[in-house]
Amino acid sequence: MRVDDRVNQLVRRPTISDVASAAGVSKTAVSFAFNQPGRLAPNTASRIRSVADTLGYRPHPVARMLTQGRTRSIGILTPQALAIVFENPYFGTFNAGVAVAAEAAGYALHFISPLQGSLARAVGRATVDGVVAVGLSADHPEVEQIRRAGLPMVLVDSSALPDQPSIEVDDEGGARLAAEHLVGLGHRAFVVLSIAPSERVSGEDPDGVPARRLRGYRAALAAAGIALPDEAIVTSEATIPGGAASFAEAWDAGQRPTAVLAMSDATAVGAMRAARERGLSVPGDISVVGFDDVDLARFADPALTTIHQPIARKGEQAVRLLIAILGGDAAEPIHETLATRLVARASTGPAPIDRRRAD
Amino acid sequence: MRVDDRVNQLVRRPTISDVASAAGVSKTAVSFAFNQPGRLAPNTASRIRSVADTLGYRPHPVARMLTQGRTRSIGILTPQALAIVFENPYFGTFNAGVAVAAEAAGYALHFISPLQGSLARAVGRATVDGVVAVGLSADHPEVEQIRRAGLPMVLVDSSALPDQPSIEVDDEGGARLAAEHLVGLGHRAFVVLSIAPSERVSGEDPDGVPARRLRGYRAALAAAGIALPDEAIVTSEATIPGGAASFAEAWDAGQRPTAVLAMSDATAVGAMRAARERGLSVPGDISVVGFDDVDLARFADPALTTIHQPIARKGEQAVRLLIAILGGDAAEPIHETLATRLVARASTGPAPIDRRRAD
DNA sequence: CCGGTTTAGCAAACCGGTTTAGGCGACGCT
DNA sequence: AGCGTCGCCTAAACCGGTTTGCTAAACCGG
The missing domain is CATH 3.40.50.2300 (Response regulator)
Structure with a gap:
């Protein structure tokens, strides 16, 4: 018995219910304490917080994503293996641009590349709100798959599709x-x-x-x-x-x-x-x-x-456009072409x- | 009414229940059709599959993560802004090594860097099974935070902690x-x-x-x-x-x-x-x-x-070690030091x- | 002392899947 | 005919949160 308890304490992370019962309140109260403290009496809120803290409670990000219906992260999709992408200075600069825009908007970055040879499988697994696809030609079946999945997508360095937002370079x-x-x-x-x-x-x-x-x-x-x-x-x-x-x-x-x-x-x-x-x-x-x-x-x-x-700017713009789409702005598909010199x-x-x- | 239907059709992705009722079976059956087809009569399974296909159904990755209790992705944690990381050829090579090992094991890659200035917040949001932390010194409070969160972690290029697995270089x-x-x-x-x-x-x-x-x-x-x-x-x-x-x-x-x-x-x-x-x-x-x-x-x-x-190999080894830990192997904290020449x-x-x- | 309005907190439904524990009918055996 | 077994499928619990009514107590003015 005691051993089991100890094991559980080590192995299982505390859930919102644990905090609730430890603090003698409902799950709702705990949730409020974190998300809408105003709806609780000030000292109740802080008591719940301190109980949560001593228990080491962190709201489970996956559960959160599920209820909120969004992940707050965006995917970078490349048909190449990631090893190649990361070694390539061109992608390095591009990704840096992507990162700047994503960080500014509070989005995390998730890389999607062929998983065990299948881009499709990788896309299916990816927990992202939208995708920036790089170097995908129109004949890649993934484009269609992603569209059917209803995942917003911005194409970069790809053969442009009329009804798909894209950022290009001249x-x-x-x-x-x-x-x-x-x-x-x-x-x-x-x-x-x-x-x-x-x-x-x-x-x-x-x-x-x-x-x-x-x-x-x-x-x-x-x-x-x-x-x-x-x-x-x-x-x-x-x-x-x-x-x-x-x-x-x-x-x-x-x-x-x-x-x-x-x-x-x-x-x-x-x-x-x-x-x-x-x-x-x-x-x-x-x-x-x-x-x-x-x-x-x-x-x-x-x-x-x-x-x-403007490699980095291309990444930045792509992410900005994607985030605008996620935010419900940008009704029409947008194509942007940046100048070269x-x-x-x-x-x-x-x-x-x-x-x-x-x- | 009809308008609403159409909107839903466009906006809402089909869920497992939609497929179930369309195919005239239970949610369980649909789940089985995808995950354990052997438990269904062959033609039932294929019928469900084809219904799912015409509906454009894809199992929701977040829901899946929640029930299965794992994300099949690992996080790369750096104290620097990602823009700096991606531009840096050293990290490029390191990440390439990371990517090789992660792809081989079927794990996706998620980058964790200070979100709106806070690494702690970024870690809290991250949906990963484990973390490779790069260039984190022991005085970073995040190390402690991650350990309390019970997230397996491998340190690289960091001040080694005795009870934390790490990959170093001489x-x-x-x-x-x-x-x-x-x-x-x-x-x-x-x-x-x-x-x-x-x-x-x-x-x-x-x-x-x-x-x-x-x-x-x-x-x-x-x-x-x-x-x-x-x-x-x-x-x-x-x-x-x-x-x-x-x-x-x-x-x-x-x-x-x-x-x-x-x-x-x-x-x-x-x-x-x-x-x-x-x-x-x-x-x-x-x-x-x-x-x-x-x-x-x-x-x-x-x-x-x-x-x-061996920069790339350092990344590879770190991920291998992490995945071994995730798999329940590697009971003792392991430290590995790679040679220089x-x-x-x-x-x-x-x-x-x-x-x-x-x- | 009463009716109306806040305030503080709760129970239950829900997100979209997976999994456990059975139910039910058909079949084979005696 | 009776019984155990098997094959096929389902209801319901569960993962860990958020959110929507709703209730009970406190407060308030008249």
Whole structure:
């Protein structure tokens, strides 16, 4: 008997009923003491509080969620494994923006990623009031699942759906700026380093981020009368080694660009490294433009010319929009597109004169 | 009437009772259909399932948590704001390790950080089965709060408590290696760049990570008969600008070290930058050793000699230990200390001969 | 001393599931 | 025919809170 008591005392956390009976009041009174102290006589309230305190009582958050019908936390949904997300500086900055907005509004953060291979299962388990989905293409069935579950969702870096709120960045315009910058420096021979997540097969999503950036490159080049043959487009995952491999592949296949358009800063840095290994100087022989403007771009050597996008602000805005929707504001689906801009640093310069002949 | 119905249909998600009555069975049957289909006749089970499907029914995760008494998610607790955590590459790698172990065990991830300034409140709200606390010193009252709440917890990078499971790294040993490396290269004049989180005042925690590293430095220097005066220890936050400022402070105060012992890679890189700005060459005039071995160290120019610690593995181990505890294994509090090692790269070299005289 | 208004606190319903303890009819066996 | 067993399903209790009436006592003015 006594042993059981002790075990229970150690193992079971006190419930509201325990506090109620210990204080000689009803559960209601205890609840009031915490949530609407005004409805109790002042000394009753404080007595209940002190009893609760000595018992070590904390209202059970799950029970609370159930009755209140909300969790006060929001989910970040990514199709990649979380390990990849956390290691990636781009997501680091994005998540920082998310965190700022969430903390300001008093929401906790919950990460939803494929659980045992199934995003669907993970979504089903998630106790969140709403979701910010990152990098989800329209063909992901989860989008439909979440909508049917009635979970408010804001899409980011995804193929936009007309009736789904989203925060985007002007990828196409940014890409155009990058290409125009190089064209303006006299470059005529290009290689494009495209990116694709390693896990997904459908790199063909016509509305995905890579497709939009490619359209921008193409538009600027076409305007200058420059052709971009298929073999000048090489795809890898968005990492430094990936970029190095892509550049190597193009170069070793005999292509002789004077400029590289990279869809991410990481691939750009990888390309610079591979170029240097082949005895080329950046920007003397080859100019490189990245995309995103993560920290890496500033610290690279030479500092990387790149397209800046407001990564953290994108996260912030997405959360703000989501919270507005949760609050019942924002009746219409809202789409917002943030601007991009060129940041010229040291990795781009004039096209070498007679580069081809000197070869 | 009809309007109300429609509104409900849109707004209210179907509950288990809705499914039950639609399928003409009891709630129990519906529950069984999802959780223990074997207890139902095969065609009953599939009929219920299809009814549930057309209704768009998903078991409510919060209700489930309440009855099952567990959330299947674990919390990462940090005293810093999440924005800082996510931007920091160290945490990025750590979290990646955490994510690997959590995903493997089918646990979701929940981040707990001061909510409206109060870590206590955030902990109270958190629906998690257990917590991995990072960089919490013993004087944080939250440690006690969590223990009283009966929430299993594993401490990481914290001042170890004897009865609390923890995963540590051999900070002192690593620091000793760093100092011995420099001593072995002939250095006799040192500056130590210590680190302290900007928010916390109590940089005095005698068991905190900085204190442990300082002990290691001191031990190695003392063994070589080298004094480390107080003014040779400068503190900043663990960022590149912080390190640059620290080095500048020491140098401009007239100190003329030939070697810098930095407690983080970021401060080390900052110091290298500040040194170069003063016309010093690294490692020609000044050698620099960092700590942690984050990606930055490899990519810095010159590549940074540093103390490697298994950051991601620390996260993985912490989660594994936590999950073992949740599973009822691991009766005794467990402490684990992972090894550190020196990674010699290009930022360290022999002490300059007659450096002082040439000045 | 009475009727009306506060005030303080309670019982019970509810949130949306899971789980225990049976109930009921069909079947097999003797 | 009687009885035990099994297969299939259900009623009701439960998880730990919040919230909605409602009641009984205290208070108040006339």
